[in-house]
Amino acid sequence: MNRAVDPRDLNVHHADGVAKGDVLLEAKDVSLRFGGVKAITKISFDIRKGEIRAIIGPNGAGKTSMLNVINGFYTPQEGTITFRGVERRAMRTTDAARQGIARTFQNIALFKGMTTLDNIMTGRITLQKSNIFAQAIWRGPALREELEHRHRVEEIIDFLEIQHIRKVPVGRLPYGLQKRVELGRALAAEPALLLLDEPMAGMNLEEKEDMSRFILDVNSQFGTTIALIEHDMGVVMDISDRVVVLDYGRKIGDGPPDEVSKNQNVIDAYLGVPHE
Ligand SMILES: Nc1ncnc2c1ncn2[C@@H]1O[C@H](COP(=O)(O)OP(=O)(O)OP(=O)(O)O)[C@@H](O)[C@H]1O
Numbered sequence: 001m002n003r004a005v006d007p008r009d010l011n012v013h014h015a016d017g018v019a020k021g022d023v024l025l026e027a028k029d030v031s032l033r034f035g036g037v038k039a040i041t042k043i044s045f046d047i048r049k050g051e052i053r054a055i056i057g058p059n060g061a062g063k064t065s066m067l068n069v070i071n072g073f074y075t076p077q078e079g080t081i082t083f084r085g086v087e088r089r090a091m092r093t094t095d096a097a098r099q100g101i102a103r104t105f106q107n108i109a110l111f112k113g114m115t116t117l118d119n120i121m122t123g124r125i126t127l128q129k130s131n132i133f134a135q136a137i138w139r140g141p142a143l144r145e146e147l148e149h150r151h152r153v154e155e156i157i158d159f160l161e162i163q164h165i166r167k168v169p170v171g172r173l174p175y176g177l178q179k180r181v182e183l184g185r186a187l188a189a190e191p192a193l194l195l196l197d198e199p200m201a202g203m204n205l206e207e208k209e210d211m212s213r214f215i216l217d218v219n220s221q222f223g224t225t226i227a228l229i230e231h232d233m234g235v236v237m238d239i240s241d242r243v244v245v246l247d248y249g250r251k252i253g254d255g256p257p258d259e260v261s262k263n264q265n266v267i268d269a270y271l272g273v274p275h276e
Helices: 063-070 093-098 116-122 132-137 139-159 175-188 205-222 233-239 264-271
Strands: 023-034 037-048 052-056 078-083 086-088 101-104 193-197 225-229 242-247 250-255
Touching: 023 063, 037 063, 037 078, 037 225, 037 242, 037 250, 052 063, 052 205, 052 233, 063 193, 063 225, 093 101, 101 175, 116 139, 116 175, 139 175, 175 193, 175 205, 205 225, 205 233, 242 264, 250 264
Parallel strands: 052 225, 052 242, 101 193, 193 225
Antiparallel strands: 023 037, 023 078, 078 086, 242 250
16 A cells, blocks of 8 residues: 555644544434434434544434434434534535535445546535636636645545546446545545445445455544444444444444444344334
């Protein structure tokens, strides 16, 4: 792996004064309903700076809804999200992105006709200082900024070992590589909090091992805090520091992987034992 990239150069944008181990994001009594469907009911948990936090649970448990609340896609009817000490109720996804929250999606959401390089470049949009008018008038600064963005993107491409596909339209890439490009695009935003929705879904064992390694490297080398939804329990137990478990929209477990895996409510939920 190319280790010429200095991770400190890649994660400078969101220096936030939150120390490693302190609470970066807190969800408090969050409830989300879609008409009569209760997707999330009074869920509270936190994400600490520097950790890998897994969100697990059976199908329909409310995991993706929770991620969508965190990145501002849904506004909960009740409860609050506090990010870097600032409480918010309603927020647009673009605001969340500007504040340092980036995400990948369960179904890959890349521009299939665009190259790997250009897709990852789109991840820089929220960091762009000059708008198109400034670019038209002040060619010098805008050009310098463009070169800086390109430089950062090339560093990410090296880091993720995808130099060989930088000019390939992503629609032509195998699934595992598309997932890696999507990770690259999220990283290009230099997030303080990276949300990954089922990063290993549909992957074979080797691809899962590669993705696990990249997630661990992003966390340890860039210091990026990561929250991920994952169904593969082996992966969750291997890479996460703490796990929050949802079932029918409620939190039924929260703690280190070995503790959560012994929690009877969690075992029952996965075995499909009926609940009251
Ligand atoms: N946009 C929506 N409109 C109506 N109901 C929704 C919507 N999104 C989610 N739901 C419902 O909310 C509940 C939680 O769904 P969610 O997708 O968050 O679960 P999940 O744990 O991510 O499931 P999976 O593991 O299958 O992806 C489900 O009952 C789902 O049908």
